[in-house]
Amino acid sequence: MFRRLFSQQSTLLRKTITSKTLTIIPKTLAQSVLQHSMQVTSENPTILSSAFSTTSILERNFPVSKIENYDSSTYKTLAFYKFYPLKKPELEALKEKLLTDFGELGIVGRIYISTEGINAQIACPEECLSKLQAYHDEYLKPMFDGNLMDLNIGTEHGKRSFRALHVRIRKQLIADGLDPNTYDLNNVPSHLSPAEWHEKLTTYEERHGKKPVLIDMRNHYESNIGFFDGAICPDADTYKDSITAMNEICDNLPRDQEIFMYCTGGIRCTKAGAILQSASGFDTVHLVEGGITAYGRWISEQKDKGSLFRGKNFTFDARMGEKITDELLGKCQLCGQPCNRYQNCAHASCNILMLCCPSCASQFLNTCARLQCYDTVHEFMNFTKEHYHPAGPVLVDGVRAFTKQGEKNMDASSHRVVIGKKGVSCDHEHTRRTRAIEVLGEPGNVLKEWAKAGRELPVRPTTDINA
Ligand SMILES: [Zn+2]
Numbered sequence: 001m002f003r004r005l006f007s008q009q010s011t012l013l014r015k016t017i018t019s020k021t022l023t024i025i026p027k028t029l030a031q032s033v034l035q036h037s038m039q040v041t042s043e044n045p046t047i048l049s050s051a052f053s054t055t056s057i058l059e060r061n062f063p064v065s066k067i068e069n070y071d072s073s074t075y076k077t078l079a080f081y082k083f084y085p086l087k088k089p090e091l092e093a094l095k096e097k098l099l100t101d102f103g104e105l106g107i108v109g110r111i112y113i114s115t116e117g118i119n120a121q122i123a124c125p126e127e128c129l130s131k132l133q134a135y136h137d138e139y140l141k142p143m144f145d146g147n148l149m150d151l152n153i154g155t156e157h158g159k160r161s162f163r164a165l166h167v168r169i170r171k172q173l174i175a176d177g178l179d180p181n182t183y184d185l186n187n188v189p190s191h192l193s194p195a196e197w198h199e200k201l202t203t204y205e206e207r208h209g210k211k212p213v214l215i216d217m218r219n220h221y222e223s224n225i226g227f228f229d230g231a232i233c234p235d236a237d238t239y240k241d242s243i244t245a246m247n248e249i250c251d252n253l254p255r256d257q258e259i260f261m262y263c264t265g266g267i268r269c270t271k272a273g274a275i276l277q278s279a280s281g282f283d284t285v286h287l288v289e290g291g292i293t294a295y296g297r298w299i300s301e302q303k304d305k306g307s308l309f310r311g312k313n314f315t316f317d318a319r320m321g322e323k324i325t326d327e328l329l330g331k332c333q334l335c336g337q338p339c340n341r342y343q344n345c346a347h348a349s350c351n352i353l354m355l356c357c358p359s360c361a362s363q364f365l366n367t368c369a370r371l372q373c374y375d376t377v378h379e380f381m382n383f384t385k386e387h388y389h390p391a392g393p394v395l396v397d398g399v400r401a402f403t404k405q406g407e408k409n410m411d412a413s414s415h416r417v418v419i420g421k422k423g424v425s426c427d428h429e430h431t432r433r434t435r436a437i438e439v440l441g442e443p444g445n446v447l448k449e450w451a452k453a454g455r456e457l458p459v460r461p462t463t464d465i466n467a
Protein backbone atom coordinates (compact mmCIF):
# COMPACT_ATOMS: atom_id res chain seq x y z
CA MET A 1 0.00 0.00 0.00
CA PHE A 2 2.80 2.35 0.91
CA ARG A 3 4.44 1.73 -2.42
CA ARG A 4 1.28 2.53 -4.29
CA LEU A 5 0.91 5.64 -2.28
CA PHE A 6 4.35 6.79 -3.22
CA SER A 7 4.11 6.08 -6.90
CA GLN A 8 0.88 8.03 -6.99
CA GLN A 9 2.58 10.92 -5.29
CA SER A 10 5.33 10.88 -7.82
CA THR A 11 2.92 10.97 -10.71
CA LEU A 12 1.18 13.92 -9.17
CA LEU A 13 4.40 15.80 -8.70
CA ARG A 14 5.77 14.88 -12.07
CA LYS A 15 2.69 16.55 -13.49
CA THR A 16 3.56 19.58 -11.47
CA ILE A 17 7.05 19.72 -12.85
CA THR A 18 6.18 19.24 -16.47
CA SER A 19 3.10 21.41 -16.53
CA LYS A 20 3.32 25.06 -17.47
CA THR A 21 2.98 25.98 -13.84
CA LEU A 22 6.10 25.64 -11.81
CA THR A 23 5.48 24.92 -8.20
CA ILE A 24 7.86 25.21 -5.33
CA ILE A 25 6.91 22.55 -2.88
CA PRO A 26 8.07 22.23 0.70
CA LYS A 27 11.67 21.07 0.91
CA THR A 28 10.94 17.87 2.79
CA LEU A 29 8.56 16.74 0.11
CA ALA A 30 10.89 17.79 -2.68
CA GLN A 31 13.61 15.68 -1.12
CA SER A 32 11.39 12.66 -0.81
CA VAL A 33 10.46 13.02 -4.46
CA LEU A 34 14.06 13.34 -5.43
CA GLN A 35 15.00 10.22 -3.51
CA HIS A 36 12.05 8.33 -4.84
CA SER A 37 12.59 9.46 -8.39
CA MET A 38 16.05 7.97 -8.21
CA GLN A 39 14.58 4.65 -7.11
CA VAL A 40 12.09 4.80 -9.91
CA THR A 41 14.65 5.68 -12.51
CA SER A 42 16.76 2.64 -11.71
CA GLU A 43 13.71 0.46 -12.31
CA ASN A 44 12.29 2.26 -15.25
CA PRO A 45 14.66 3.78 -17.78
CA THR A 46 11.87 5.53 -19.69
CA ILE A 47 11.22 7.75 -16.72
CA LEU A 48 14.92 8.49 -16.53
CA SER A 49 14.78 10.26 -19.83
CA SER A 50 11.79 12.39 -18.87
CA ALA A 51 11.29 14.80 -16.04
CA PHE A 52 13.95 13.50 -13.70
CA SER A 53 16.80 13.02 -16.14
CA THR A 54 19.42 15.06 -14.31
CA THR A 55 19.78 16.71 -10.97
CA SER A 56 20.43 20.02 -12.66
CA ILE A 57 16.96 19.99 -14.17
CA LEU A 58 15.52 19.26 -10.77
CA GLU A 59 17.46 22.09 -9.26
CA ARG A 60 16.25 24.39 -11.95
CA ASN A 61 12.64 23.33 -11.56
CA PHE A 62 12.74 23.29 -7.80
CA PRO A 63 14.75 26.24 -6.60
CA VAL A 64 15.55 25.22 -3.06
CA SER A 65 12.64 26.40 -1.06
CA LYS A 66 13.42 27.96 2.26
CA ILE A 67 9.87 27.60 3.49
CA GLU A 68 10.75 25.07 6.17
CA ASN A 69 13.35 27.41 7.65
CA TYR A 70 10.76 29.94 8.74
CA ASP A 71 8.27 29.80 11.55
CA SER A 72 4.96 29.58 9.74
CA SER A 73 3.26 31.69 12.41
CA THR A 74 5.35 34.73 11.44
CA TYR A 75 4.09 34.86 7.85
CA LYS A 76 2.41 38.07 6.69
CA THR A 77 -0.09 37.98 3.85
CA LEU A 78 0.29 40.75 1.30
CA ALA A 79 -0.56 41.67 -2.26
CA PHE A 80 0.70 43.89 -5.02
CA TYR A 81 -0.08 44.45 -8.68
CA LYS A 82 0.73 46.72 -11.54
CA PHE A 83 -0.59 47.17 -15.03
CA TYR A 84 2.53 47.66 -17.10
CA PRO A 85 3.19 46.39 -20.64
CA LEU A 86 5.64 43.49 -20.62
CA LYS A 87 6.96 41.81 -23.76
CA LYS A 88 5.85 38.22 -24.27
CA PRO A 89 9.41 36.79 -24.53
CA GLU A 90 10.30 38.40 -21.17
CA LEU A 91 7.64 36.50 -19.27
CA GLU A 92 9.35 33.12 -19.07
CA ALA A 93 12.56 34.64 -17.67
CA LEU A 94 10.60 36.74 -15.18
CA LYS A 95 8.76 33.65 -14.01
CA GLU A 96 12.01 31.76 -13.39
CA LYS A 97 13.52 34.73 -11.60
CA LEU A 98 10.54 35.24 -9.30
CA LEU A 99 10.42 31.54 -8.45
CA THR A 100 14.10 31.52 -7.55
CA ASP A 101 14.29 34.83 -5.71
CA PHE A 102 11.00 34.61 -3.83
CA GLY A 103 11.72 30.95 -3.10
CA GLU A 104 14.96 32.03 -1.43
CA LEU A 105 13.00 34.36 0.85
CA GLY A 106 10.59 31.58 1.84
CA ILE A 107 7.73 33.37 0.11
CA VAL A 108 4.61 31.39 -0.81
CA GLY A 109 1.58 32.46 -2.82
CA ARG A 110 0.17 33.01 -6.26
CA ILE A 111 1.65 35.34 -8.86
CA TYR A 112 0.21 36.01 -12.30
CA ILE A 113 2.22 37.72 -15.00
CA SER A 114 1.07 38.67 -18.48
CA THR A 115 1.75 41.23 -21.16
CA GLU A 116 -0.59 43.43 -19.06
CA GLY A 117 1.65 43.37 -15.97
CA ILE A 118 1.83 41.55 -12.66
CA ASN A 119 -0.62 40.54 -9.92
CA ALA A 120 0.65 38.88 -6.75
CA GLN A 121 -0.93 37.53 -3.60
CA ILE A 122 1.77 36.18 -1.36
CA ALA A 123 2.79 35.46 2.20
CA CYS A 124 6.25 36.41 3.40
CA PRO A 125 8.05 35.50 6.65
CA GLU A 126 8.13 38.61 8.83
CA GLU A 127 11.92 38.56 9.05
CA CYS A 128 12.16 38.73 5.22
CA LEU A 129 9.82 41.68 4.72
CA SER A 130 12.70 44.15 4.62
CA LYS A 131 14.55 41.96 2.11
CA LEU A 132 11.39 41.81 0.01
CA GLN A 133 11.13 45.60 0.19
CA ALA A 134 14.77 45.90 -0.92
CA TYR A 135 14.14 43.42 -3.75
CA HIS A 136 11.14 45.47 -4.81
CA ASP A 137 13.16 48.69 -4.78
CA GLU A 138 16.17 47.27 -6.60
CA TYR A 139 14.61 44.94 -9.12
CA LEU A 140 10.83 45.17 -9.47
CA LYS A 141 10.52 48.94 -9.28
CA PRO A 142 12.88 49.66 -12.20
CA MET A 143 11.44 46.78 -14.24
CA PHE A 144 7.87 48.01 -13.80
CA ASP A 145 8.83 51.66 -13.98
CA GLY A 146 7.67 52.69 -10.53
CA ASN A 147 6.22 51.38 -7.30
CA LEU A 148 4.02 48.32 -7.44
CA MET A 149 1.66 50.22 -5.13
CA ASP A 150 2.78 49.80 -1.57
CA LEU A 151 3.19 46.28 -0.34
CA ASN A 152 -0.40 46.00 0.75
CA ILE A 153 -0.38 44.01 3.97
CA GLY A 154 -3.60 42.39 5.17
CA THR A 155 -5.08 42.93 8.60
CA GLU A 156 -5.43 39.36 9.81
CA HIS A 157 -2.63 36.85 9.77
CA GLY A 158 -2.84 33.23 10.72
CA LYS A 159 -0.09 30.88 9.81
CA ARG A 160 1.13 30.65 6.22
CA SER A 161 -1.89 31.41 4.06
CA PHE A 162 -0.59 29.55 0.98
CA ARG A 163 1.00 26.12 0.70
CA ALA A 164 3.50 26.82 -2.05
CA LEU A 165 4.71 29.40 -4.55
CA HIS A 166 3.12 29.44 -7.99
CA VAL A 167 4.03 31.77 -10.84
CA ARG A 168 1.69 31.54 -13.81
CA ILE A 169 1.83 33.19 -17.20
CA ARG A 170 -1.59 34.34 -18.31
CA LYS A 171 -3.08 35.95 -21.38
CA GLN A 172 -4.65 38.71 -19.26
CA LEU A 173 -4.14 39.52 -15.58
CA ILE A 174 -7.90 39.52 -15.15
CA ALA A 175 -10.23 38.34 -17.90
CA ASP A 176 -12.71 41.07 -18.81
CA GLY A 177 -14.29 39.53 -21.92
CA LEU A 178 -13.64 42.73 -23.91
CA ASP A 179 -11.51 43.47 -26.93
CA PRO A 180 -8.39 45.14 -25.42
CA ASN A 181 -8.40 47.62 -28.32
CA THR A 182 -11.67 49.14 -27.08
CA TYR A 183 -10.21 50.63 -23.90
CA ASP A 184 -7.02 52.22 -22.66
CA LEU A 185 -5.36 51.04 -19.45
CA ASN A 186 -3.30 54.25 -19.38
CA ASN A 187 -6.50 56.16 -18.61
CA VAL A 188 -5.93 55.48 -14.92
CA PRO A 189 -8.83 56.12 -12.51
CA SER A 190 -8.50 58.33 -9.43
CA HIS A 191 -6.75 56.48 -6.63
CA LEU A 192 -7.95 57.77 -3.26
CA SER A 193 -6.15 57.01 -0.04
CA PRO A 194 -8.36 55.19 2.49
CA ALA A 195 -8.68 58.48 4.41
CA GLU A 196 -9.78 60.41 1.30
CA TRP A 197 -12.14 57.60 0.31
CA HIS A 198 -13.72 57.60 3.77
CA GLU A 199 -14.05 61.38 3.78
CA LYS A 200 -15.52 61.65 0.26
CA LEU A 201 -18.09 58.93 0.85
CA THR A 202 -19.05 60.19 4.30
CA THR A 203 -19.72 63.75 3.09
CA TYR A 204 -21.05 62.97 -0.40
CA GLU A 205 -24.77 63.22 0.36
CA GLU A 206 -24.27 66.48 2.24
CA ARG A 207 -22.34 67.96 -0.67
CA HIS A 208 -24.49 66.67 -3.55
CA GLY A 209 -27.92 66.10 -2.05
CA LYS A 210 -27.96 62.50 -3.29
CA LYS A 211 -26.31 59.20 -2.51
CA PRO A 212 -23.01 58.33 -4.22
CA VAL A 213 -22.89 55.74 -7.02
CA LEU A 214 -20.83 53.05 -5.34
CA ILE A 215 -20.20 49.72 -7.08
CA ASP A 216 -18.80 46.50 -5.61
CA MET A 217 -16.66 45.01 -8.40
CA ARG A 218 -16.33 41.57 -6.79
CA ASN A 219 -18.21 38.29 -7.17
CA HIS A 220 -21.42 37.47 -5.32
CA TYR A 221 -19.76 35.16 -2.76
CA GLU A 222 -17.40 37.97 -1.79
CA SER A 223 -20.01 40.69 -1.28
CA ASN A 224 -22.21 38.12 0.44
CA ILE A 225 -20.20 38.44 3.67
CA GLY A 226 -18.99 42.04 3.50
CA PHE A 227 -19.52 45.29 1.58
CA PHE A 228 -19.34 49.07 1.83
CA ASP A 229 -22.55 50.51 3.18
CA GLY A 230 -24.82 51.68 0.34
CA ALA A 231 -22.92 49.80 -2.39
CA ILE A 232 -24.58 48.15 -5.38
CA CYS A 233 -23.43 44.53 -5.21
CA PRO A 234 -24.06 42.83 -8.57
CA ASP A 235 -24.90 39.12 -8.54
CA ALA A 236 -21.70 38.39 -10.47
CA ASP A 237 -20.02 35.02 -10.93
CA THR A 238 -16.97 36.41 -12.70
CA TYR A 239 -15.13 39.64 -13.37
CA LYS A 240 -16.69 39.59 -16.83
CA ASP A 241 -20.14 39.65 -15.17
CA SER A 242 -19.02 42.56 -12.96
CA ILE A 243 -17.97 44.55 -16.04
CA THR A 244 -21.33 43.89 -17.71
CA ALA A 245 -23.17 44.95 -14.54
CA MET A 246 -21.00 48.06 -14.20
CA ASN A 247 -21.85 49.09 -17.77
CA GLU A 248 -25.56 48.53 -17.14
CA ILE A 249 -25.49 50.57 -13.92
CA CYS A 250 -23.62 53.46 -15.53
CA ASP A 251 -25.24 53.41 -18.98
CA ASN A 252 -27.79 56.18 -18.34
CA LEU A 253 -25.75 58.31 -15.96
CA PRO A 254 -24.37 61.71 -17.02
CA ARG A 255 -20.67 61.42 -17.86
CA ASP A 256 -19.70 63.96 -15.21
CA GLN A 257 -21.25 61.77 -12.50
CA GLU A 258 -18.48 60.61 -10.13
CA ILE A 259 -18.39 56.83 -9.82
CA PHE A 260 -16.96 55.06 -6.77
CA MET A 261 -15.88 51.43 -6.98
CA TYR A 262 -13.94 48.97 -4.88
CA CYS A 263 -12.59 45.43 -4.83
CA THR A 264 -10.25 43.41 -2.58
CA GLY A 265 -6.88 44.96 -3.43
CA GLY A 266 -7.65 47.44 -6.21
CA ILE A 267 -6.61 45.58 -9.36
CA ARG A 268 -10.13 44.87 -10.62
CA CYS A 269 -11.16 48.52 -10.18
CA THR A 270 -7.99 49.86 -11.75
CA LYS A 271 -8.99 48.05 -14.93
CA ALA A 272 -12.75 48.64 -14.63
CA GLY A 273 -12.20 52.35 -13.94
CA ALA A 274 -9.95 52.65 -16.97
CA ILE A 275 -12.66 50.95 -19.06
CA LEU A 276 -15.36 53.28 -17.75
CA GLN A 277 -13.26 56.38 -18.35
CA SER A 278 -11.74 55.47 -21.72
CA ALA A 279 -14.50 53.44 -23.37
CA SER A 280 -17.63 55.04 -21.85
CA GLY A 281 -16.31 58.57 -21.41
CA PHE A 282 -16.83 59.07 -17.67
CA ASP A 283 -14.80 61.95 -16.24
CA THR A 284 -13.92 60.51 -12.85
CA VAL A 285 -13.91 57.04 -11.41
CA HIS A 286 -12.65 56.84 -7.83
CA LEU A 287 -11.22 53.76 -6.26
CA VAL A 288 -9.67 53.16 -2.88
CA GLU A 289 -5.98 52.55 -3.29
CA GLY A 290 -5.09 49.10 -2.00
CA GLY A 291 -8.79 48.15 -1.98
CA ILE A 292 -10.74 46.89 1.00
CA THR A 293 -7.53 45.41 2.42
CA ALA A 294 -5.91 48.85 2.75
CA TYR A 295 -9.14 50.45 3.96
CA GLY A 296 -9.53 47.72 6.61
CA ARG A 297 -6.03 48.31 7.87
CA TRP A 298 -6.51 52.07 7.97
CA ILE A 299 -9.91 52.03 9.68
CA SER A 300 -8.65 49.65 12.36
CA GLU A 301 -6.20 52.38 13.38
CA GLN A 302 -8.85 55.13 13.57
CA LYS A 303 -10.16 55.66 17.06
CA ASP A 304 -12.83 58.23 16.20
CA LYS A 305 -14.32 56.83 12.97
CA GLY A 306 -16.77 54.05 12.29
CA SER A 307 -16.07 51.65 9.42
CA LEU A 308 -17.98 52.22 6.19
CA PHE A 309 -17.15 48.64 5.30
CA ARG A 310 -19.28 46.07 7.11
CA GLY A 311 -18.40 42.44 7.74
CA LYS A 312 -15.56 40.41 6.32
CA ASN A 313 -13.18 41.01 3.40
CA PHE A 314 -13.13 37.76 1.41
CA THR A 315 -9.58 36.75 0.43
CA PHE A 316 -8.35 34.14 -2.03
CA ASP A 317 -6.05 32.31 0.34
CA ALA A 318 -6.38 29.78 3.13
CA ARG A 319 -7.82 32.42 5.47
CA MET A 320 -10.78 32.92 3.10
CA GLY A 321 -11.28 36.39 4.48
CA GLU A 322 -10.27 38.92 7.09
CA LYS A 323 -12.65 40.43 9.57
CA ILE A 324 -13.21 44.19 9.40
CA THR A 325 -16.29 44.50 11.61
CA ASP A 326 -17.97 41.89 13.81
CA GLU A 327 -21.13 41.71 11.71
CA LEU A 328 -22.02 38.27 10.36
CA LEU A 329 -23.81 39.06 7.10
CA GLY A 330 -24.19 35.55 5.64
CA LYS A 331 -26.01 32.42 6.80
CA CYS A 332 -24.64 28.96 7.53
CA GLN A 333 -25.74 26.70 4.67
CA LEU A 334 -26.43 23.86 7.11
CA CYS A 335 -28.13 25.44 10.13
CA GLY A 336 -29.09 28.90 8.88
CA GLN A 337 -27.37 30.76 11.73
CA PRO A 338 -25.56 34.05 10.92
CA CYS A 339 -22.14 33.12 9.59
CA ASN A 340 -19.22 34.51 7.58
CA ARG A 341 -16.96 31.46 7.45
CA TYR A 342 -16.43 29.89 4.03
CA GLN A 343 -15.26 26.37 3.39
CA ASN A 344 -15.12 23.98 0.48
CA CYS A 345 -16.76 20.60 1.07
CA ALA A 346 -13.99 18.25 2.18
CA HIS A 347 -15.17 15.63 -0.30
CA ALA A 348 -12.83 16.56 -3.11
CA SER A 349 -15.10 15.63 -6.00
CA CYS A 350 -17.81 17.88 -4.50
CA ASN A 351 -15.65 20.70 -3.18
CA ILE A 352 -18.58 23.08 -3.17
CA LEU A 353 -17.92 26.53 -1.70
CA MET A 354 -20.35 27.24 1.10
CA LEU A 355 -20.83 29.24 4.26
CA CYS A 356 -20.60 26.90 7.23
CA CYS A 357 -20.44 27.77 10.93
CA PRO A 358 -17.66 26.17 13.03
CA SER A 359 -20.14 24.03 14.92
CA CYS A 360 -21.69 22.51 11.76
CA ALA A 361 -18.22 22.14 10.25
CA SER A 362 -17.18 19.97 13.20
CA GLN A 363 -20.42 18.01 13.24
CA PHE A 364 -20.32 17.22 9.51
CA LEU A 365 -16.54 16.84 9.18
CA ASN A 366 -16.14 19.91 6.96
CA THR A 367 -18.41 18.44 4.31
CA CYS A 368 -21.56 19.89 2.74
CA ALA A 369 -23.53 17.34 4.87
CA ARG A 370 -25.00 15.46 1.93
CA LEU A 371 -24.87 11.75 2.77
CA GLN A 372 -22.53 10.86 -0.08
CA CYS A 373 -19.98 13.47 0.97
CA TYR A 374 -20.28 12.87 4.69
CA ASP A 375 -20.05 9.06 4.39
CA THR A 376 -16.96 9.16 2.16
CA VAL A 377 -15.12 11.47 4.51
CA HIS A 378 -16.36 9.74 7.66
CA GLU A 379 -15.24 6.35 6.40
CA PHE A 380 -11.81 7.68 5.57
CA MET A 381 -11.36 9.43 8.88
CA ASN A 382 -12.30 6.33 10.83
CA PHE A 383 -10.00 3.87 9.13
CA THR A 384 -7.03 5.72 7.83
CA LYS A 385 -6.28 8.41 10.33
CA GLU A 386 -2.63 7.42 10.59
CA HIS A 387 -2.08 8.37 6.96
CA TYR A 388 -2.59 12.09 7.39
CA HIS A 389 0.40 13.84 6.07
CA PRO A 390 0.81 17.57 6.44
CA ALA A 391 3.10 17.88 3.42
CA GLY A 392 1.17 16.31 0.60
CA PRO A 393 -1.40 13.92 -0.81
CA VAL A 394 -1.73 10.32 0.29
CA LEU A 395 -3.53 7.51 -1.45
CA VAL A 396 -5.13 4.82 0.63
CA ASP A 397 -7.25 2.11 -0.97
CA GLY A 398 -8.25 4.31 -3.84
CA VAL A 399 -9.03 7.28 -1.65
CA ARG A 400 -6.92 10.30 -2.33
CA ALA A 401 -6.58 12.60 0.63
CA PHE A 402 -4.58 15.68 1.08
CA THR A 403 -4.46 18.03 3.96
CA LYS A 404 -5.44 21.58 3.41
CA GLN A 405 -4.52 24.45 5.61
CA GLY A 406 -7.52 25.76 7.46
CA GLU A 407 -8.15 29.21 8.79
CA LYS A 408 -6.16 30.57 11.67
CA ASN A 409 -3.78 28.80 14.04
CA MET A 410 -2.91 26.14 11.58
CA ASP A 411 -0.60 23.35 12.56
CA ALA A 412 -0.24 19.75 11.52
CA SER A 413 -2.97 18.57 13.87
CA SER A 414 -5.52 21.04 12.59
CA HIS A 415 -4.97 20.65 8.88
CA ARG A 416 -8.20 20.03 7.12
CA VAL A 417 -8.39 16.71 5.32
CA VAL A 418 -9.75 16.69 1.81
CA ILE A 419 -10.84 13.40 0.40
CA GLY A 420 -11.74 12.07 -3.00
CA LYS A 421 -12.49 8.54 -4.08
CA LYS A 422 -11.25 7.52 -7.50
CA GLY A 423 -14.13 7.01 -9.88
CA VAL A 424 -16.68 8.54 -7.50
CA SER A 425 -17.88 11.88 -8.59
CA CYS A 426 -20.60 14.07 -7.29
CA ASP A 427 -24.09 13.74 -8.64
CA HIS A 428 -24.49 17.47 -9.11
CA GLU A 429 -23.06 19.30 -12.03
CA HIS A 430 -20.12 21.02 -10.51
CA THR A 431 -18.06 23.82 -11.88
CA ARG A 432 -15.95 26.30 -10.02
CA ARG A 433 -18.95 28.60 -10.05
CA THR A 434 -21.70 26.22 -8.95
CA ARG A 435 -23.52 27.84 -6.05
CA ALA A 436 -24.15 25.96 -2.83
CA ILE A 437 -27.77 27.08 -2.79
CA GLU A 438 -28.40 25.46 -6.21
CA VAL A 439 -27.12 22.11 -4.98
CA LEU A 440 -28.10 22.15 -1.32
CA GLY A 441 -31.18 24.35 -1.43
CA GLU A 442 -32.03 26.95 1.19
CA PRO A 443 -30.00 26.86 4.43
CA GLY A 444 -31.02 23.84 6.50
CA ASN A 445 -32.60 21.89 3.60
CA VAL A 446 -29.76 19.46 3.19
CA LEU A 447 -30.37 18.02 6.66
CA LYS A 448 -33.78 16.74 5.50
CA GLU A 449 -31.86 14.16 3.40
CA TRP A 450 -30.83 12.52 6.65
CA ALA A 451 -34.38 12.23 7.96
CA LYS A 452 -35.60 10.90 4.61
CA ALA A 453 -32.93 8.20 4.71
CA GLY A 454 -33.89 7.36 8.30
CA ARG A 455 -30.46 8.42 9.52
CA GLU A 456 -29.69 10.22 12.74
CA LEU A 457 -27.57 13.33 12.50
CA PRO A 458 -23.98 12.90 13.67
CA VAL A 459 -23.35 13.88 17.27
CA ARG A 460 -21.97 17.39 17.65
CA PRO A 461 -18.37 17.04 18.82
CA THR A 462 -17.59 18.97 21.97
CA THR A 463 -14.38 20.22 20.43
CA ASP A 464 -14.04 21.98 17.11
CA ILE A 465 -12.12 19.73 14.71
CA ASN A 466 -10.70 22.85 13.07
CA ALA A 467 -9.60 24.48 16.30
ZN1 LIG B 1 -24.23 25.96 11.11
Ligand SMILES: [Zn+2]
Nearest residue numbers: 345350368373
Ligand atom coordinates in the same frame (compact mmCIF):
# COMPACT_ATOMS: atom_id res chain seq x y z
ZN1 LIG C 1 -20.14 17.84 -0.61
